[in-house]
Amino acid sequence: MKLAKKSLIACAAAALLLTSACGGGGSGQAENKGGAEPAKAKPFEGKKITVFVQNHPWTDTIKAALPEFEAATGMKVDIQGFSDTQLQQKLAVQLTSRSESPDVFMFRPYMDRIQYAKNGWLSPLDDNVKKNPNYEFGDFLKSAVDENTADGKLLGIPIFADQFVLYYRKDLLEKHGMAVPKTLDELKEAAKKLHDPANEMYGFVARGERNSLVVGVSSYLFAQGGDFLKGDLSSGATATVNTPEAISGFQIYADLLRNYAPQGVLNMAWPQAAGIFAQGKAAFFTETGSVYQNVTDPKKSLVSDKVGFAMFPAGSNGVKPFNVAAWSLGINANTKNKDASWAFIEWATNKENVLKIQRNGVPGLRNSVWDKKEGTETYPQDLAAAIKETMKVGIGHNVPQVISVGEARDAVGTIVVKAVLGEDIKAAADKANAELQAIIDKDKAK
């Protein structure tokens, strides 16, 4: 029975492909040819759009739901998944060459928005979101929508979020009669107490790889009152990674890594750090909440039932973890299929799908979904609480807000690496500040 259903879908897909090939891609022709079917039932009969996405639980859920959408609209959606870095490079090449493909793609507003807006790579969506009242665009988290806006234009629909939280080992804290750290000082104390390298138990683990750690250190920076830069890029910004506040943020993070993290931490991005934590070899781990399944899934983790979650601890400047719209869907400015592309995005980000995706472990950005019991019941309760709270107070960025983010991350990440290696942090911060300022000045001229 199942097989028959599958082959039916395959036949339908093949037929669609054939019609689009015969139709020469012209939408008018395709509509005429589909004479037997009522045009309104399948508004995009014979259309085909290409979607570039990151390989991610989000993508898996959407792919599973796709046949239903294709049947309803008559369009064929070709979803191509890449790794994070591959996607960046592939998009850069496609968009620079003004290619019509992909029609829809995933991008990171916190990294790419300024550059993509400047290059005119995204098609504005302001009119699209108003067309269908059932879509309820107002339901999206305001800060996430702002993050997707540049020069007053909406460039993408936020699809999932990253909130920086504290992961800890419930059993260890209980055993030692300790409370969950509420401040960075308490975190340091607790990490010190539980640090026992002779028995392969480390007090702390987190990202240590130069480029990757910038996201990880940003919440420490904000908690101590620092930031990467001051002012707006277009009017002239000043690099601030060598202010006393910033340095104290970098210092706390570097100390935790240097004193309580396992060997080789300087080579770790989040998957490696999460791996150490999942092996039960670290007491504390700071990372975005969206990767929690890496440590709570019994298939991936030896401590799946012992992990607790909490708000990221407060620093001298209060509770300031980051809360960013990690990934968005946007429409290629050069696509010929703008309507079909929007139909896909509207469907993928409607309430039902956001709920479905969120229940599969990917935090969405619709308020109504978070308010529902179904939206949070699949999450560890303490994680859901920490995410919800962070969404209220969080800072809306986690990397330097410049065009050349990759270069800026390398410059800033070096501060922590040098400090972990025992070099003078002030000298490292001064050097990085000069480099970041040079990047800002260059970007301003772009």
Add this chain to the structure above:
Amino acid sequence: MSSTWIDRNIKWIFSLPAVIFILVMVAFPIAYTVRISLYEWSMSASTPPKWVGLGNYAGLLTGDRFWASVGRTFFHTGVSIVIETILGILIAVLVSRKFKGQKTTKTLLMLPMVATPVSISLVWLLIYEPSIGLANQILKALSLKPLPWLGSVDLVLPSLILVDVWQWTPMIVLIVVAGLTTLPTDPYESASVDGATAAQKFFHITLPLLMPTILTAVILRLIDLLKTFDTIYATTQGGPNYASETLNIMVFNEAFTYFKFGSASALMMLFFLLIMVVIIALIALKKRLGGLH
């Protein structure tokens, strides 16, 4: 009439495909890279390429990352080539003697070479994993302190050299074994008559006779070593900090992390010149040695 034109120009006509191939596949890309290297270009549609002359080159030559990368490239290449050559010759001499399981040994030696570099890197990434990796398990079994193989600024290049030696020494072995089979037998017979020891035979007969073969193997390995990219990128991406950033990794970062295509092209031209100098010197050396006997 026309046939005489063809007859007269036959040598040009036959070499034309080769000339076209060289122009399209070699000369054009190099010329194009030279051109881009004189511009500042970030692939942005709104900011067209900006002419900066030799600015990209000046920026690289005065920055500290370039020279550090040159140093690392030569360190990685130099140390690897010396170890691989010595080990390769020794193993070649050993496996070319008749013993039980000789064929199996030769086949096993081929294995690291035929696997793809990225899969090898992933395997070594697991071996080097600081807490559960095989390398540290072995150290622990020997009651030694575990090492942060790829996570330490001082250890990362030696660790990467070890991977390269493991993977590519067999190539030297294969070439040298092939060379050994072509050696004449008379010198060994006369040496035996004169009462030479095995070591004397090796250093005074085998090694000199093998020199051209060895140098060919070294040149082939050297070109590949200077270009090493996949294993380094797949294991460390040039880190920790910049401790394993060789020239090739730096080119990749300039182009695809920073989107500085002008600077990346300039870097590639400098890299190209460096390799040319090294290879020309080696070929000259090979000619001189070849002329000795």
